[in-house]
Structures are given as structure tokens and as C-alpha cells.
Amino acid sequence: MIQIPRGTQDILPKDTYKWQYIENRLHSIAQNYNYKEIRTPVFESTELFVRGVGGSTDIVNKEMYTFKDKGDRSMTLKPEGTAPVVRSYIENKMQHDVNQPVKVYYQAPMFRYERRQKGRYRQFVQFGIEAIGVEDPLIDVEVLSMLMHIYQSFGLRNLKLHINSIGDQHSRAAYNQALVDHFRPSIHEFCSDCQVRIDTNPMRILDCKKDRDHPLVQNAPVIYDYLNDESKAYFEEVKQNLDALGIPYEVDYNLVRGLDYYTHTAFELMSDAEGFGAITTLCGGGRYNGLLELLDGPSETGIGFALSIERLLLALEAEGIELPEPEGIDLYICTLDQSASTAAGRLVHKLRTEGVSCDMDYKHRKLKAQMKDADRKGAAHTIVIGETELASGEAELKNMATGESEKISLENIAEIRTIIEEK
Numbered sequence: 368m369i370q371i372p373r374g375t376q377d378i379l380p381k382d383t384y385k386w387q388y389i390e391n392r393l394h395s396i397a398q399n400y401n402y403k404e405i406r407t408p409v410f411e412s413t414e415l416f417v418r419g420v421g422g423s424t425d426i427v428n429k430e431m432y433t434f435k436d437k438g439d440r441s442m443t444l445k446p447e448g449t450a451p452v453v454r455s456y457i458e459n460k461m462q463h464d465v466n467q468p469v470k471v472y473y474q475a476p477m478f479r480y481e482r483r484q485k486g487r488y489r490q491f492v493q494f495g496i497e498a499i500g501v502e503d504p505l506i507d508v509e510v511l512s513m514l515m516h517i518y519q520s521f522g523l524r525n526l527k528l529h530i531n532s533i534g535d536q537h538s539r540a541a542y543n544q545a546l547v548d549h550f551r552p553s554i555h556e557f558c559s560d561c562q563v564r565i566d567t568n569p570m571r572i573l574d575c576k577k578d579r580d581h582p583l584v585q586n587a588p589v590i591y592d593y594l595n596d597e598s599k600a601y602f603e604e605v606k607q608n609l610d611a612l613g614i615p616y617e618v619d620y621n622l623v624r625g626l627d628y629y630t631h632t633a634f635e636l637m638s639d640a641e642g643f644g645a646i647t648t649l650c651g652g653g654r655y656n657g658l659l660e661l662l663d664g665p666s667e668t669g670i671g672f673a674l675s676i677e678r679l680l681l682a683l684e685a686e687g688i689e690l691p692e693p694e695g696i697d698l699y700i701c702t703l704d705q706s707a708s709t710a711a712g713r714l715v716h717k718l719r720t721e722g723v724s725c726d727m728d729y730k731h732r733k734l735k736a737q738m739k740d741a742d743r744k745g746a747a748h749t750i751v752i753g754e755t756e757l758a759s760g761e762a763e764l765k766n767m768a769t770g771e772s773e774k775i776s777l778e779n780i781a782e783i784r785t786i787i788e789e790k
């Protein structure tokens with residue numbers, strides 16, 4: 368038997384309502400903040416991620432699904448959403464849009480070949496937002512406030528927002544040199560990845576999952592001490608505006624994020640709910656002031672975040688939050704013989720085109736079994752059609768909640784719809 372690829376999942380009809388509920392709320396909140404949806408291809412040129420995400424990152428080195436197309440071009444299933452959005456921004460010259468900053472959101476499948484863990488899949492769904500074209504602490508705070516709004520709107524309470532400043536390019540250069548000086552004498556004690564990172568991206572050593580408890584990581588230089596005055600002032604203004612909105616946060620000087628394009632504000636949202644799991648990160652993001660120029664674009668700046676819907680579902684489960692199940696169908700039509708089934712098929716078709724959700728029996732079961740099926744489907748009303756109803760052209764429309772019945776004409780679709788809507 369052919370089985371599902373390792374690290375992926377089938378989302379069955381019994382669970383899709385949760386996804387639909389979450390997706391609808393995410394879209395609604397994004398639109399309330401005046402973010403418009405953008406859709407980019409599911410695969411892009413491999414070079415986009417090598418240059419945009421960073422050749423030293425685990426995503427590029429270990430996790431990308433890369434293939435050659437029939438033109439012998441290297442393509443990659445997108446592992447993250449920011450680089451494709453920035454590519455689209457540049458290619459479509461969105462810096463000339465009259466609405467600045469350009470504020471967009473996306474929701475799409477992403478692909479990373481990584482070890483299967485609870486709440487992490489090789490194909491997963493990300494929702495993300497990007498605000499491009501303005502460098503201002505207030506837009507950083509808008510992004511952070513939307514992030515908190517999203518999770519709190521689902522009723523989640525065990526949340527911790529961690530923030531940090533990675534500073535501008537000058538601050539990063541000074542800090543990277545301090546890290547090299549700190550780690551170089553004992554780098555042989557670290558994992559093979561960190562032994563490479565010390566020459567490619569020393570800040571990533573602080574983010575290493577294998578060596579996070581190493582004493583040299585615990586007492587590593589603090590980035591705040593290497594921020595220049597401009598970077599410190601920017602970060603202080605971000606914190607002041609978070610305080611003004613009453614958004615609690617923790618400054619985490621070891622928070623550097625896993626991608627190379629971040630500058631200034633970086634952040635992660637954690638869940639400390641019991642039972643959530645060892646990996647507590649729900650969502651992350653930050654500012655990327657050099658990414659557009661790195662991809663041959665204009666000298667514009669941006670900030671954004673991305674969240675995994677799978678991880679959001681896991682957090683809801685950990686806090687015992689149930690999402691509302693959809694209501695059942697409006698009408699179920701029971702039939703007593705073949706001729707009634709033919710008439711029911713016509714009636715169902717007409718009602719559906721008029722916006723009434725309805726279903727009927729297709730297995731020619733006994734009336735009792737059909738009524739049970741109507742109950743399973745959550746039918747608000749039922750109609751039973753047999754020889755008598757066909758001869759008279761009328762039937763009883765029964766309200767399943769009250770038990771009351773009302774005679775209706777089988778040809779008067781508008782009447783049936785009106786009665787159902789009123790009830």
C-alpha cells in the first residue's frame with residue numbers, strides 16, 4: 368500500500384473545520400490592520416533562498432527540497448515566506464506603490480526536510496505578514512501588537528514575548544568579532560555545525576540546539592553592549608511603545624533568530640503551557656533592513672513574522688481550548704422509494720443553488736436509518752417524501768429542534784428557504 372510521505376500529514380474532514388476557523392480569523396485580523404494578501408509560487412529559484420535566507424543557515428544547508436527542472440534550472444520548494452515576498456516586491460516595483468509601507472500577509476505550505484517532531488512537519492502551513500518600506504519603531508510595535516492580538520484572540524494565555532536587538536550592520540560586525548574572540552579558543556568543544564558557524568555566522572552559535580547549555584554560551588558577550596547609539600535608541604523606542612500599549616515582554620540577549628537577514632528588532636513568542644512540549648517557540652520574526660539590497664532591490668527596509676498553524680493548534684490543545692465546530696446542514700431529505708429519490712435529487716439541487724445546505728439519502732436505507740443519518744449530519748430540518756407527497760406535491764418540513772412541522776409545496780423553493788432561514 369502506498370503511504371503518506373514521512374513527515375507529512377493528512378488533515379481529515381473531522382479536523383478541517385479547525386483549520387478553516389483559524390485561517391478565517393487570521394485573514395480577518397490581518398485585514399483589520401490593513402494588510403493585504405499576497406500569493407507567491409510554491410517553488411522559487413534556489414538562488415533566492417541561498418542569497419536571501421543565508422548560505423550558512425541550516426535551512427539552506429540541510430533542509431531545503433531542491434530539484435532541477437526540465438530546463439536544468441535549480442528550483443526549491445519554498446522553506447519560508449519572507450524571501451519570496453521580498454522578491455515579488457522588487458520584481459513588481461512595489462516601492463512605487465502610493466500606499467507605504469507596503470503591508471501584506473500570506474498563508475501557504477512550506478517545506479523543510481527536518482527531523483519529525485511534535486507539531487513540526489516537513490510540509491507545514493505558515494501564516495506570515497511583512498511590512499516593507501518604512502523603518503520606524505512604531506511599525507515594529509504594530510507588528511508585535513498584531514502578533515499578540517492573534518494568539519490572545521484564540522484565548523491563549525500562557526504566552527511569553529521575547530525581544531532583542533541585533534543592531535545595524537556596524538553593530539553586528541563588532542559583536543560578531545567579539546563572539547569569534549570568545550569562542551575561538553574552545554571551538555573544538557562545540558558541534559561540527561558551530562565549528563563552521565564561527566567563520567560564517569558566529570551569532571548562530573548562540574542559537575545552537577546542541578550546545579545551548581555550554582558554559583561559553585551561557586556567559587557569551589551580550590549584544591546590547593556592542594550596539595551603537597543609533598541601534599540602542601531604536602530598541603529603547605520599541606520597548607517604550609510596547610510599554611505604552613501594555614504588551615509585556617522579556618529582553619533576551621541570546622535571541623538571534625535562525626536567518627541571516629535580520630537586523631535591529633528580533634522576537635519570538637513562546638508558550639509555557641504545561642504539556643506543550645520541549646520546543647516552546649510558537650512564532651518568530653524581526654526586522655530585515657539589508658535583505659532587499661542583498662536581492663538586488665532598492666534600499667528599503669522591512670519587518671515581519673511567520674507562524675505555524677500546526678504549532679498554534681498544539682498550543683490550543685495544551686491549554687484545553689476547543690474551537691467551535693461548524694453548524695450542521697439546513698435540511699435533510701428522506702425518501703421512501705426510488706421515484707421519491709429522483710424527486711429529492713431535483714429538490715436538493717434547486718435548494719443548493721438557492722443557498723440552502725442540504726443532503727439526502729443515497730443508499731436507499733430504511734426511514735429510521737435515514738433519520739439517524741440526518742441527526743449525524745446535524746440537520747436542522749427534515750422532509751420525508753413518498754408516494755403521497757409526490758401525488759399531492761406537498762410535504763411536511765419538520766424542525767428537528769422543536770419537533771414542529773409545517774406543510775410546504777415541493778415546488779416552492781423560495782417558501783422552503785424562507786421558512787428555514789426564519790427558524
